[in-house]
Amino acid sequence: RLLDDNDGLQLGGELRQVTILMADIRGFSALSQQLGPEQCVKLLNNYFAAMTEVVQRFRGTVDEFVGDGILVIFGAPLSDKDDCDRAIACAVAMQLAIKDVNARNRADNLPEIAMGIGLNTGDVVAGNVGSEIRSKYGVVGHNVNLTGRIESCTVGGQILASPATIAAASTQVLSGDKVTVSLKGMGDAVALTEILGVGMPYDLVLPQPVDEWQVSKDQIQ
Amino acid sequence: RLLDDNDGLQLGGELRQVTILMADIRGFSALSQQLGPEQCVKLLNNYFAAMTEVVQRFRGTVDEFVGDGILVIFGAPLSDKDDCDRAIACAVAMQLAIKDVNARNRADNLPEIAMGIGLNTGDVVAGNVGSEIRSKYGVVGHNVNLTGRIESCTVGGQILASPATIAAASTQVLSGDKVTVSLKGMGDAVALTEILGVGMPYDLVLPQPVDEWQVSKDQIQ
Numbered sequence: 001r002l003l004d005d006n007d008g009l010q011l012g013g014e015l016r017q018v019t020i021l022m023a024d025i026r027g028f029s030a031l032s033q034q035l036g037p038e039q040c041v042k043l044l045n046n047y048f049a050a051m052t053e054v055v056q057r058f059r060g061t062v063d064e065f066v067g068d069g070i071l072v073i074f075g076a077p078l079s080d081k082d083d084c085d086r087a088i089a090c091a092v093a094m095q096l097a098i099k100d101v102n103a104r105n106r107a108d109n110l111p112e113i114a115m116g117i118g119l120n121t122g123d124v125v126a127g128n129v130g131s132e133i134r135s136k137y138g139v140v141g142h143n144v145n146l147t148g149r150i151e152s153c154t155v156g157g158q159i160l161a162s163p164a165t166i167a168a169a170s171t172q173v174l175s176g177d178k179v180t181v182s183l184k185g186m187g188d189a190v191a192l193t194e195i196l197g198v199g200m201p202y203d204l205v206l207p208q209p210v211d212e213w214q215v216s217k218d219q220i221q
Numbered sequence: 222r223l224l225d226d227n228d229g230l231q232l233g234g235e236l237r238q239v240t241i242l243m244a245d246i247r248g249f250s251a252l253s254q255q256l257g258p259e260q261c262v263k264l265l266n267n268y269f270a271a272m273t274e275v276v277q278r279f280r281g282t283v284d285e286f287v288g289d290g291i292l293v294i295f296g297a298p299l300s301d302k303d304d305c306d307r308a309i310a311c312a313v314a315m316q317l318a319i320k321d322v323n324a325r326n327r328a329d330n331l332p333e334i335a336m337g338i339g340l341n342t343g344d345v346v347a348g349n350v351g352s353e354i355r356s357k358y359g360v361v362g363h364n365v366n367l368t369g370r371i372e373s374c375t376v377g378g379q380i381l382a383s384p385a386t387i388a389a390a391s392t393q394v395l396s397g398d399k400v401t402v403s404l405k406g407m408g409d410a411v412a413l414t415e416i417l418g419v420g421m422p423y424d425l426v427l428p429q430p431v432d433e434w435q436v437s438k439d440q441i442q
Binding site for chain 1: 233234235236249250251253254257258259260261262263265266269270272273274283285286287288289346347348349350351352353354355356357359361362363365366
């Protein structure tokens with residue numbers, strides 16, 4: 001689902017439990033300085049096109065493209081029981097789709113990219129925000145900001161999820177290392193979970209070295 | 222000027238020198254947790270409506286509302302000699318307009334807000350970014366990110382500008398203290414300039430205590 005400007009579903013605001021997915025290209029700022037402007041936009045558009053296709057497949061709502069970042073919501077404006085599961089599966093599928101993005105980048109003489117994804121689950125305020133001239137359906141609040149902070153902890157190719165997302169998942173999650181970080185607005189140190197794969201009905205696993213894979217398999221939750 | 226989605230001015234990307242203005246409500250995340258969802262959206266919309274009006278007056282391009290943030294570009298898609306001057310004047314006018322926003326907030330039983338603004342000048346890549354289904358005119362690159370970092374150094378009511386913005390200004394700038402910060406991606410410590418007012422033809426000054434005012438007047442550049 002993609003929302004157009006002036007998608008007037010809710011004029012006021014409402015509290016919604018959602019899973020928020022934020023992705024960006026790691027090191028894009030430095031990358032953009034090495035590229036010509038047309039290459040830079042071509043690279044972004046290869047990436048956005050592929051990611052939008054994946055998000056639609058998992059019925060996420062693309063709320064924003066900001067710079068090289070993508071903000072996707074699962075659970076607003078429409079919610080479903082499997083919002084969190086679809087968000088996790090979408091994150092894995094997005095990482096898998098980077099392979100095709102990089103194949104296209106190579107064909108276009110563009111550098112390869114790596115993406116980081118942060119996942120968080122919780123209440124947000126959803127509604128139409130903006131001015132009379134320009135408004136859009138969007139989400140705001142503490143949990144949106146928190147997702148950005150989680151995403152900023154990722155390295156290329158990584159998915160990190162908050163404890164709330166892991167708790168809300170009903171699908172099997174193949175998890176890797178816990179990454180303990182101290183995040184502004186999240187109190188004490190918090191253990192983020194690295195997500196390596198997701199169980200049925202999605203059945204998606206990130207490629208990884210064989211020895212690491214054996215260790216990870218033992219950690220299936 | 223406001224840009225709609227699918228404002229198809231430039232399909233490819235181009236390098237543009239622009240002045241970037243980023244504003245946000247200081248402490249909005251905490252504020253949003255104290256407010257009901259409808260109040261939260263009402264507060265945001267009071268604020269966005271007033272700020273959009275000011276931006277239009279100074280012929281800035283509202284590129285984004287993200288959460289409580291506003292990204293405005295001066296110099297793309299159309300550029301003019303006074304892009305930087307209008308950006309500085311716009312920042313001062315936006316801070317002055319917060320008085321009216323807060324009057325309306327009081328009338329609506331909403332809390333008062335304070336806004337921080339960051340200004341930066343330099344090359345960005347401008348073009349239509351997104352997917353086939355949803356694209357928008359936007360700017361990306363190092364200088365956009367840098368503006369966000371400058372903005373994050375502000376306190377409520379404050380405008381901080383990068384050295385590049387001060388150098389590009391041809392209008393008189395009433396400046397306050399220098400704020401020396403170390404910003405990721407900006408090399409060594411950089412001295413940001415606090416902007417308190419702007420000369421003719423704009424002639425706008427932020428209210429401030431009389432004793433500070435005398436000191437500041439001596440600093441007119």
